[in-house]
Amino acid sequence: MTVMQPIQKSSTDVSAHVAALCKAAKAATRQLATADTATKNAALRAAARALRAASPDLIAANTADIASLDASKPESFIDRLRLDEGRVAALADALDAIAELPDPVGRELARFERPSGLDIRRIAVPIGVIAMIYESRPNVGADASALCIKSGNAIILRGGSESIRSTEAIVRCMREGLAEAGLSPDCVQTVGTTDRAAVTELLHAVDDIDLAIPRGGRGLVELVRREARVPTLLHLDGNCHSYVHADADVAQAVKIIRNAKLRRTGVCGATESIVIxxxxAAQMLPALVEAMPDCELRGDADAIAIEPRLTPASDGDWRTEYLDAIASVKLVDGLDAAIAFIAEHSSGHTDAILTRNADAARRFMLSIDSAVVMHNASTQFSDGGEFGMGAEIGIATGKMHARGPVGLEQLTSFKYLVHGNGQTRD
Incomplete structure (x- = not known):
């Protein structure tokens, strides 16, 4: 396979390139919106076969992406980017899993008859054209494409420049699956340039883009907030907290926190702040340090007084998404103080309480205003696949339209179908 080189374009070329992608996506939605479930599932299964067959090519493209990285990139960043045989197989398996899920399009959400005799139905319909703007993780391209195909949406992917070869290779497989099923390959497209002007062009395409979804660091999300003229579904950084309540089982809490922090440090559901x-604290801190020698724990002065093996934390640590083997440790006086601290510092993604006290768990879960709130479980379960969605396009941290893992149902809107029998309005 010839590994693709990133395309460089002038600003005029970028504008024309994005406009052409939008036009093709808009045309593709008209076919995809009326495709039956069997056809969409056939496209997904064919794309899964294409991914498996192309595994060596995908890994070669990904190796070229990694080789082009700046040497200063941390291992956690490289881990988010890396594809291997197991991860490619997981991409394909996710497509097959999405094909098995119920079709969200056409669901009857409500039905009622008015005194006028009108029969009114509210049904789920595709959103339209979705722009997915993301960083690092090439698997996002496969998951997002599959979810959009099944939910009847066309998608334009703009992955990070560091994963452009990997993204191109994945998109080729998705388009092959669409063509095999008789659907337009333009249901899935990718921006063919690393020029950042392409992001702005997508965010300004008010006549063509129905929804933009950013997935990445705070810098990307802030860019989208600042530039977007199209509707957005925001996925903020994951400054996730695990709170160890006074009635926690220490051994269980240590086990959960180690998993929540270190299973994969580069995912947005990783715990970044441990509140105790x-x-x-006298029981928890030594046990935590012993169980996590491979993690730098940065504590406040009170925590260090109990466990001097901690590193001093700065004020900035309480708001930091490390995406690395680092966690902040904060001591608090009781449940109310924990809730107040987390409310002030959480990014609203996922927060957890570890306790055997059911009343404390209930108060915490109702008080913490995050998209996902957990009790006695690792925050790394905050994932569409773990929620039975097959995959996710992101974790929405806003409060409108969708919140938490965004799967098939969240990628639909609705419209009203009104049936009459000759009625006229007075």
Whole structure:
């Protein structure tokens, strides 16, 4: 396979390139919106076969992406980018899993008859053309494409410049699957340039883009907030907290936190801040340090006084998404203080309480205003696949339209179908 080289374009070329992608996507939605479930599932299964067959090519493209990285990139960043045989197989398996899920399009959400005799139905319909703007992780391209195909949406992918070869290779497989099923390959497209002007062009395409979804660091999300003229579904950074309540099972809490922090440090559901009730700190802190020698724990002064093996934390640590083997440790005086601290510093992604006290768990879960709130479980379960969605296009941290893992149902809107029998309005 010839590994693709990133395309460089002038600003005029970028504008024309994005406009052409939008036009093709808009045309493709008209076919995809009326495609039956069997056809969409056939496209997904064919794309899964294409991914498996192209595994060596995908890995070669990904190796070229990694080789082009700046040497200063941390291992956690490279891990988010890396594809190997197991991860390519997982991409294909996710497509097959999405094909098995119920079709969200055409669901009857409500039905009622008015005194006028009108029969009114509210049904789920595709959103239209979705622009997915993301960083690092090439698997996002496969998951997002599959979810959009099944939910009847066309998608334009703009992955990070560091993964452009990997993204191109994945998109070729998705388009092959669409063509085999008799659907337009333009249901899935990718921006063929690393020029950042392409992001702005997508965000300004008010006549063509129905929804933009950013997935990446705070810098990307802030760019989208600042530039977007199209509707957006925001996925903020994951400054996730695990709170160890005074009534926690220490051994269980340590086990959960180690998994929540270190299973994969580069995912947005990783715990970044460990909040510990002062009543249990003397038991919890030494056990935590012993269980996590491979993690730098940055504590406040009170935590260090109990466990001097901690590194001093700065004020900035409480708001930091490390995406690395680092976590901040904060001591608090009771449940209310924990809730207040987390409310001030959380990014609203996923927060957890570890306790055997059911009343404390209930108060915490109702008080914490995050998209996902957990009790006695690792924050790394905050994932569309783990929620039974097959995959996710992101974790929405806003409060409108969709919140938490965004799967098939969240990628639909609705419209009203009104049936009459000659009625006229007075």
């Amino acid at each position: 009730d002062r009543q249990i």
